[in-house]
Amino acid sequence: MADAMIEFRDVTKRYGALVANDRLSLSIRRGELMTLLGPSGCGKTTALRCLTGYVQPDEGRIFLDGKDVTDVPTHQRELGMVFQNFALFPHMTVRDNVTFPLMIRNLPKPERERLVLDALRLVRLEGYAGHYPRQLSGGQQQRVGLARALVYHPKVLLLDEPLSNLDAKLREEMRFEIKEVVTRLGITAMYVTHDQGEALALSDRVAIMNRGRLQQLGTPEEIYESPNSRFVAEFIGLSNFLDGSVDTVRGETMTVATSGLAIETRALPGAAAGQKVLLFFRPNEIELLPADGESGSNTFPAKVEKTTYLGDTMDYRLVIGDGADLRLQTDARHRYAVGEAVRVRLPRVRSWVVEER
Ligand SMILES: Nc1ncnc2c1ncn2[C@@H]1O[C@H](COP(=O)(O)OP(=O)(O)OP(=O)(O)O)[C@@H](O)[C@H]1O
Ligand SMILES: [Mg+2]
CATH class of the missing domain: 2.40.50.140 (Nucleic acid-binding proteins)
Structure with missing residues (x-):
């Protein structure tokens, strides 16, 4: 696809006899927020790992911004990531946690400080730079995780069940916050969840996976109103x-x-x-x-x-x-x-x- 920021082309990943990703083909447009949705074990995290480079596909190619990155190491792929166990460094302040990705990139100090402040402002935590993670609520910690992923302006943001540790009310708040930030920055995002409400609320398009395969791809309306199979109809909403x-x-x-x-x-x-x-x-x-x-x-x-x-x-x-x-x-x-x-x-x-x- 001409304007694809992320593209999976026939990606297959096997673990022994198990096919975790089965000829997965998927294009995510520049600036689009796409959700991978599906039951536990259907291959969502595997797809994300193939994209990060933590996992090498057995077959198929992966493109980022038009470039084949299948053989490019993770740190050269310029991805921001937020995972379920977002693990802030407990002995570091919020400022140091968010600065960390910039330290390993050897940016000069004034530049670092400016970027960190920008990122903290983005998640409305500029007043918390000196706090330690234990002094923050779950939602605030999650926002620090988001700031840390966004601080070096990655082209692509990957989120794997980033809200699953939060209570229902906070999840809903964070949903809108993530969407807002991602939209404001015009960033391309791939969001993994098994929560259908989250997928419908957040996504430009939803990719429904089942047993390693792409089952349906469409806008939330298309997926809800015109499911292409019983599997999709049952997975999304009541039927x-x-x-x-x-x-x-x-x-x-x-x-x-x-x-x-x-x-x-x-x-x-x-x-x-x-x-x-x-x-x-x-x-x-x-x-x-x-x-x-x-x-x-x-x-x-x-x-x-x-x-x-x-x-x-x-x-x-x-x-x-x-x-x-x-x-x-x-x-x-x-x-x-x-x-x-x-x-x-x-x-x-x-x-x-x-x-x-
Ligand atoms: N390193 C591994 N070794 C062997 N099998 C694996 C490995 N990683 C994943 N799998 C298997 O591949 C399948 C897909 O796993 P994956 O983690 O991608 O699922 P998922 O859709 O992210 O599920 P969940 O919603 O539970 O996180 C599962 O059956 C899993 O057991
Ligand atoms: Mg997973």
Whole structure:
């Protein structure tokens, strides 16, 4: 890709029989923040290590700013890194911790001081230069880690689960801070996480990995609204799946037989009667109606199995047709009780996924 800052070209890394990265190809544009997202063990850290040079791929090439760096040693790759165990030096002040990367680069003292102050300002810690790590909160320590990674103005910033040691509230704050800093500096960043909320909130684009492979690459909206597989749909957000088979196809719509119901959806290209399909609905796309309310197309009787109060919304588990489960959320103003008969309206224009197996 012409404007790629980071490029993985068919990168494979094996550990014995295990393929940690399987022909991984990925381009990250200049100034883009891309998240690698996937379950534990899917190969995210391995990909990052291949990029840093800590790990040598068995096959494939890696490019940084158009240059093949596959055989270039780590310290010549000019990368800023923040890792899960961000390990500040405990016996050094914040100032010395942040100065460290500049010391090993032999920069003159006035230059060093200026860069350190800039970096501390960036993370709003200029008043803490003389503090020791033990005198800082977890979030402040994390920001020092970020300042240390940014102090020498790397072209690329790599972050591997940088927030996993923080509590939920701090994680969310730091999320926005990282995004803000990265955007302000126009830096290219690769961010590794297995937290889908973090990925959706932070990323320009998300790369979903599964078993060493790239499963889907897209903006947060694309990934959430049009997952290309059951794996992605399940990994991001809550989903309802209904297995069925195509009954009739009429122009743009088709009817799918599932759980004793006939559900209308957008027709798959080339769909034919008898074809197995997997219908997929997000919990917020299903309308919940009273049992005696209006009927109409794609509206089916259902029974409330379980309710959970979530403040703004109610979470319902329902049973429809001959026993299929459905989960949905509605605003909490109108409530239904466990055991109550209701109706649900399913969306007709829907992304769907064909069963992969
Ligand atoms: N040095 C190593 N030797 C042998 N196997 C390894 C090594 N490093 C990683 N692996 C294996 O490669 C696979 C991918 O590991 P990796 O650390 O990249 O996963 P990850 O996606 O970062 O997971 P997590 O979310 O848990 O950090 C795992 O099955 C892991 O056990
Ligand atoms: Mg990892």
